[in-house]
Amino acid sequence: MGNPLLSFWMRLLGQDEDPGPRGPSRRLRRRIPMASAVEAEATIFLVLRRMRAPLIVLITIFAVSVLGLTLVPGQDATGAPYRMSFFDAFYFMSYTASTIGFGELPNTFTPAQRLWVTATIYLTVIGWAYAVGTLLALLQDRAFRRALALQHFTRKVKRLREPFLLIVGHGRTGELLCSAFDALGRRVVVIDIAEERIDALELGSYRGDVPGLVADGRDPGHLGVAGLRNLRCEAVVALTNDDEANLAVAMTAALLRPDLPVVARTVSPAIEERMHAFGSPTVVNPFNRFGDHLRIAMRSPASYQLMTWLESGPGAELPARGRPPGTGRWIVCGYGRFGREVTADLRAEGLDVTVVEPRAATPESHDGVSTIEGSGVDPAVLERAGVADAVGFVAGTDNDTTNLSMVSDARRLNRSLFVAARQNRASSAPLFAAMEIDSLLVPAEVVAHEVFAQLSTPLLWRFLQGVPQQGDAWAAELIRRVTADCGRRLPTVWKIRLNQSEAPTLLGWLRSGEARLGDVLRDPERREDRLAVTVLMVLRSGADGEECVMGPEDDFVLAPDDELLLLGATAARRGLDLTMLVDAAREYVQTGRRVPAGWLWRKLSRAGRT
Amino acid sequence: MNLEKVVFGFFVLLAATLNFGFFIGNISDPALHNIYELFAAIVVSLIATVLKFGDRTQIGAVHLATSLVADLQLVAAALAWTYSAHIAETGLTPSAMASVVSLSGGALFANVVSVVLLVVETVSYHRR
Incomplete structure (x- = not known):
C-alpha cells in the first residue's frame, strides 16, 4: 500500500475487517446468513412497485x-x-x-x-x-414497518463500537439482566419474539441505547442481524421461556461462532444434556441451582449470604442470613421438575424427605421417596404428611396461589417450620414478601443473578465458586469487613490488573517485593486513612499455573501482573486509580513525601535541591 | 405476450423517439425545436422511470439509472429554456437554444442506452 492517504483511510474505515486477537476466521463469518436483511430490502422494493x-x-x-x-x-x-x-x-x-x-x-x-x-x-x-x-x-403496512424496524436495528447493531451482549428473550429475567448490565455501563442487544416486550425496552429507563428487535431467536438469520457476526459481540445469552428455542440459540451460536461464550437457561435436564452436545455452553437451571443454594445455606449460612449479595448486582441490600435446618425431616409439596431437584438435593444432604403430590404416583418415578397422595392445600393431607414434627417445608408447585395457601396451612400446624417457596409470577412478589418466607425461589431472579455473576467479571465467578470451600467463619468475617467499610448496600465490584497499562506507577514498588496490600490501599489524600475498599481475591498466574488467594489480609505482598477483584464505593475506586496512575500520589502513598505533581514545580524543586 | 412488457417497451422507446425528434435539427435555431416535443419527452421519460421502479435484477437497476440520467438532463433542458425564454432579458438567443438542445442531446444518449438494454434483455431471453 504505497499511497499514504489510502493507508490512512484503511486505518480509519477498515477496522471492521481486522479480525482481532480472538476473532473468528473470515470464512466463518461469511457463513452466518443475513436472510432477514434481504427480506427487508424486498419489502422496500415491493413498496416502490406498489x-x-x-x-x-x-x-x-x-x-x-x-x-x-x-x-x-x-x-x-x-x-x-x-x-x-x-x-x-x-x-x-x-x-x-x-x-x-x-x-x-x-x-x-x-x-x-x-x-x-x-x-x-x-x-x-x-x-x-x-x-x-x-x-x-x-x-x-405491518410488513413495511417491520422491514423499516429491521433496517434501523441492523444499522444500530452495526454501528456499535463497544463490546456488547446479545440477549435472546426479554422477559422478567432478561429485563433484570439488561438493567444490571446497563448499570455497569455495558451495552446490550435484545431480541424477543413478542412485540410488547420489545416495546417495554423503550419504556425501561436504560442509560445506554438498547437496540431491540421483534424476531425469532430460532432463526440463525435473525441472530446474525442481531450481532452474532459482529466481532464486538462478547457473549450470547438465551433466556426465553421456551427450552427448545434456548437450545436452538445455543446450537446456532456454538456452530457459527464457536469462540463465543454461551449462557442458556433451561428447566429440563434432558434439554441441558442436548445443549452440552454443542460446544461448551453454560447452562443455568434455576431449579437445580435452588437445591444447590439450599445445601450451601445449610452448611454455611454466611457463605450463602455473601454469594447472593454479590450476585445481586450494584446497589443491592445485604440479604438476611437464614439457616435451613440441617437435621430432621423435610416435606416437599409438588413433585414436578422443581420438587424432584429439591428432593434429590435434600436427600443427598442426608435428610429425610416426604413428598406430597396430588397426581396418582407411579412408584418408579419417586425413586423410593415416601409419598403422600393428595393436595398440599388440604390441611388434612398436610397433617397426614406429618407437618407437626417436620423441620422444613417446600411449597414448590407452579401455582402461586396454591403455594401461598400451603405455606399458610403448614405454618398454622407448625410455628417453627423453615419454609421455602417458589414464586412463579413477578406480580405475586408483595404477597410472598408479606408471608415472610425463609427461603424464596424466584426462577427469573436466580437465572439473572447467575448470568450476571458469570458475565460481568469473570473473576467474580471464580470467586463465587471458591466461597463455599472457605467456611462459614471466613465468609462472616468478610461480610463484616465490607459492611464496616461500605454499609449494607452492595458497592461496585471491579477488577484491576497490576500491569503497565493499568498501574504504571506501581510497577517499581511491586518489583521491590515490599508492596503490602494495606500500604497500596492507603488514601492518596491522607495516608493515615485506608481507602474503603475490600479485596475479595488476588489471582496470580505464575509459571506453575494460577494461584488464587481468597480475601487476602492487609499484609499480603502484591507482585506485578496480579489480578485483583475489588469491592468498594466509587470514591474509593477513584482514589485507587489516582495511586495507580499519578506518580506523585504513589510517592505520597508509599513514603509519605509530598512530591510536586506539576512539571514546573518539579523542575523548580529539583533546581532548589541541587 | 405479456402486457406489462408491451407497456414498458412502448414507453422506453417513445421516450427515446420523442427525445430524438426534439434534438434533431440545427442546434441553435429555435424554429427547428418544438417546445411541445420537449414537454412530451419529459412526461414520457418520467413515466418510463416510474415503470422501472421496484425491479430487483441487475439489468433493472441499470435501466432505472439510465432513466434517472435522462430525466435529469431533460429537466435541466426545460429549466434552461424557462430561464432564457422568461427570465433573461435577451430572450431565446441561438446560444441559449443551443444549450437547451445539447442538454436534451445528453438525455438522448441515456435513452439510447436504455433502448440497447431493452434489446439485450429481449435477445438474451430468447437465447435461454
Whole structure:
C-alpha cells in the first residue's frame, strides 16, 4: 500500500475487517446468513412497485392539465390574444393542484380557460388523493414497518463500537439482566419474539441505547442481524421461556461462532444434556441451582449470604442470613421438575424427605421417596404428611396461589417450620414478601443473578465458586469487613490488573517485593486513612499455573501482573486509580513525601535541591 | 405476450423517439425545436422511470439509472429554456437554444442506452 492517504483511510474505515486477537476466521463469518436483511430490502422494493400506478396517474394528469392550459386561447390585459407558456402553465397547475390557489396568473382567464381549469382541478385532486392515500396506506403496512424496524436495528447493531451482549428473550429475567448490565455501563442487544416486550425496552429507563428487535431467536438469520457476526459481540445469552428455542440459540451460536461464550437457561435436564452436545455452553437451571443454594445455606449460612449479595448486582441490600435446618425431616409439596431437584438435593444432604403430590404416583418415578397422595392445600393431607414434627417445608408447585395457601396451612400446624417457596409470577412478589418466607425461589431472579455473576467479571465467578470451600467463619468475617467499610448496600465490584497499562506507577514498588496490600490501599489524600475498599481475591498466574488467594489480609505482598477483584464505593475506586496512575500520589502513598505533581514545580524543586 | 412488457417497451422507446425528434435539427435555431416535443419527452421519460421502479435484477437497476440520467438532463433542458425564454432579458438567443438542445442531446444518449438494454434483455431471453 504505497499511497499514504489510502493507508490512512484503511486505518480509519477498515477496522471492521481486522479480525482481532480472538476473532473468528473470515470464512466463518461469511457463513452466518443475513436472510432477514434481504427480506427487508424486498419489502422496500415491493413498496416502490406498489407506488407505480399512483405515480403514473399523477404524472399523466399533470401533463394533460399543463398541456391543455398552454393550448387553450387566452388574452392579456389589453385584450390581445395570448397563450400561456409551459412555465406559466406549470406554475399555475402546481399551486392549484396543491390547493394553495394564488388566483388567475399572469392574466385574468377567459371563459375557455376557466372551463379547462375546472376540469383539471377535479382531476388533480383525485390524482393527489390517490397517490398520497396509497403512500400512507403503505407506510401503515405491518410488513413495511417491520422491514423499516429491521433496517434501523441492523444499522444500530452495526454501528456499535463497544463490546456488547446479545440477549435472546426479554422477559422478567432478561429485563433484570439488561438493567444490571446497563448499570455497569455495558451495552446490550435484545431480541424477543413478542412485540410488547420489545416495546417495554423503550419504556425501561436504560442509560445506554438498547437496540431491540421483534424476531425469532430460532432463526440463525435473525441472530446474525442481531450481532452474532459482529466481532464486538462478547457473549450470547438465551433466556426465553421456551427450552427448545434456548437450545436452538445455543446450537446456532456454538456452530457459527464457536469462540463465543454461551449462557442458556433451561428447566429440563434432558434439554441441558442436548445443549452440552454443542460446544461448551453454560447452562443455568434455576431449579437445580435452588437445591444447590439450599445445601450451601445449610452448611454455611454466611457463605450463602455473601454469594447472593454479590450476585445481586450494584446497589443491592445485604440479604438476611437464614439457616435451613440441617437435621430432621423435610416435606416437599409438588413433585414436578422443581420438587424432584429439591428432593434429590435434600436427600443427598442426608435428610429425610416426604413428598406430597396430588397426581396418582407411579412408584418408579419417586425413586423410593415416601409419598403422600393428595393436595398440599388440604390441611388434612398436610397433617397426614406429618407437618407437626417436620423441620422444613417446600411449597414448590407452579401455582402461586396454591403455594401461598400451603405455606399458610403448614405454618398454622407448625410455628417453627423453615419454609421455602417458589414464586412463579413477578406480580405475586408483595404477597410472598408479606408471608415472610425463609427461603424464596424466584426462577427469573436466580437465572439473572447467575448470568450476571458469570458475565460481568469473570473473576467474580471464580470467586463465587471458591466461597463455599472457605467456611462459614471466613465468609462472616468478610461480610463484616465490607459492611464496616461500605454499609449494607452492595458497592461496585471491579477488577484491576497490576500491569503497565493499568498501574504504571506501581510497577517499581511491586518489583521491590515490599508492596503490602494495606500500604497500596492507603488514601492518596491522607495516608493515615485506608481507602474503603475490600479485596475479595488476588489471582496470580505464575509459571506453575494460577494461584488464587481468597480475601487476602492487609499484609499480603502484591507482585506485578496480579489480578485483583475489588469491592468498594466509587470514591474509593477513584482514589485507587489516582495511586495507580499519578506518580506523585504513589510517592505520597508509599513514603509519605509530598512530591510536586506539576512539571514546573518539579523542575523548580529539583533546581532548589541541587 | 405479456402486457406489462408491451407497456414498458412502448414507453422506453417513445421516450427515446420523442427525445430524438426534439434534438434533431440545427442546434441553435429555435424554429427547428418544438417546445411541445420537449414537454412530451419529459412526461414520457418520467413515466418510463416510474415503470422501472421496484425491479430487483441487475439489468433493472441499470435501466432505472439510465432513466434517472435522462430525466435529469431533460429537466435541466426545460429549466434552461424557462430561464432564457422568461427570465433573461435577451430572450431565446441561438446560444441559449443551443444549450437547451445539447442538454436534451445528453438525455438522448441515456435513452439510447436504455433502448440497447431493452434489446439485450429481449435477445438474451430468447437465447435461454
